[in-house]
Amino acid sequence: MKEENARAYWAANLRLILIYIAIWFAVSYGCGILLVDELNQIQFFGFKLGFWFAQQGSIYVFLVLIIKYAHSMNKLDRKFDVHED
Structure with a gap:
C-alpha cells in the first residue's frame, strides 16, 4: 500500500470512528442524562423512556454501532483494496 493511499485509508477510518463515537455519545449522554426528564414523559414497554x-x-445502540462499524470498515477495506477475502 502506497504512503498516500495508506494516509487516505487511515483518515477515512478515523472519520468513521469519530462519527460512531459522536452518535454513541449523543445517545448515551444526551438521552440518558441531559434529556432524561423530557424522555421520562414517554412510556416504553412500561418503563420511562429516559430511564x-x-x-x-x-x-443496545452501542451494539448496533459495533455491527455498523464492522460493515463500514469492510466497505472501506474493499474501497482501498486491503480486504481479506
Whole structure:
C-alpha cells in the first residue's frame, strides 16, 4: 500500500470512528442524562423512556454501532483494496 493511499485509508477510518463515537455519545449522554426528564414523559414497554435509555438503550445502540462499524470498515477495506477475502 502506497504512503498516500495508506494516509487516505487511515483518515477515512478515523472519520468513521469519530462519527460512531459522536452518535454513541449523543445517545448515551444526551438521552440518558441531559434529556432524561423530557424522555421520562414517554412510556416504553412500561418503563420511562429516559430511564430505559440510561439503563439499556445506550447499550443496545452501542451494539448496533459495533455491527455498523464492522460493515463500514469492510466497505472501506474493499474501497482501498486491503480486504481479506
